[in-house]
Amino acid sequence: xxxxxxxxxxxxxxxxxxxxxxxxxxxxxxxxxxxxxxxxxxxxxxxxxxxxxxxxxxxxxxxxxxxxxxxxxxxxxxxxxxxxxxxxxxxxxxxxxxxxxxxxxxxxxxxxxxxxxx
Amino acid sequence: xxxxxxxxxxxxxxxxxxxxxxxxxxxxxxxxxxxxxxxxxxxxxxxxxxxxxxxxxxxxxxxxxxxxxxxxxxxxxxxxxxxxxxxxxxxxxxxxxxxxxxxxxxxxxxxxx
Numbered sequence: 210x211x212x213x214x215x216x217x218x219x220x221x222x223x224x225x226x227x228x229x230x231x232x233x234x235x236x237x238x239x240x241x242x243x244x245x246x247x248x249x250x251x252x253x254x255x256x257x258x259x260x261x262x263x264x265x266x267x268x269x270x271x272x273x274x275x276x277x278x279x280x281x282x283x284x285x286x287x288x289x290x291x292x293x294x295x296x297x298x299x300x301x302x303x304x305x306x307x308x309x310x311x312x313x314x315x316x317x318x319x320x321x322x323x324x325x326x327x
Numbered sequence: 328x329x330x331x332x333x334x335x336x337x338x339x340x341x342x343x344x345x346x347x348x349x350x351x352x353x354x355x356x357x358x359x360x361x362x363x364x365x366x367x368x369x370x371x372x373x374x375x376x377x378x379x380x381x382x383x384x385x386x387x388x389x390x391x392x393x394x395x396x397x398x399x400x401x402x403x404x405x406x407x408x409x410x411x412x413x414x415x416x417x418x419x420x421x422x423x424x425x426x427x428x429x430x431x432x433x434x435x436x437x438x439x440x
Contacts, residue, residue: 242427251430315360315372
């Protein structure tokens with residue numbers, strides 16, 4: 210079982226460059242999320258999606274865009290990378306409340322993408 | 328705004344000892360989660376706590392939830408080195424979990440022989 214797969218795993222960018230991080234899940238989850246993790250900060254939500262074709266802003270959305278054209282994929286874009294976006298990015302997915310109800314289904318996380326912006 | 332606070336943020340303890348990590352959150356929430364993260368790795372789900380008074384145990388770890396106090400605890404019994412990791416608690420921002428999770432800053436746990 211692949212679960213949640215993130216590509217690439219590592220990337221170094223120069224300030225002003227653009228790139229897209231890809232997240233793919235094979236669990237038929239409705240909900241998908243992008244978080245960033247910085248030292249001593251825990252994880253912070255960037256954007257999320259509750260279904261194909263829908264996206265919404267999280268806690269720290271500035272400088273990022275997302276798209277969910279297919280249910281299994283959630284893309285995170287950086288249009289003009291800045292050093293402040295150096296971080297580890299995690300994608301996660303989960304069942305919707307309609308499917309999971311009150312069950313104890315957690316969010317499932319990918320292995321992360323380590324992004325450095327010089 | 329939902330806030331989640333963990334303490335301690337750093338804990339060094341000896342094998343065989345017991346200790347508790349605390350997680351406070353600021354507003355009513357649906358579910359509380361505990362995750363484990365090893366250095367350079369992903370987050371592994373440990374527990375999902377759904378209701379007041381919920382208690383779950385897995386090996387040397389036990390988690391509990393008091394929704395009235397907005398407090399969850401992660402208790403470690405007779406710690407072993409393999410439990411060294413960073414532990415996060417997280418809370419649903421909205422009922423059903425659609426809006427994502429708010430995480431605490433994590434507790435970095437080192438267990439020494």
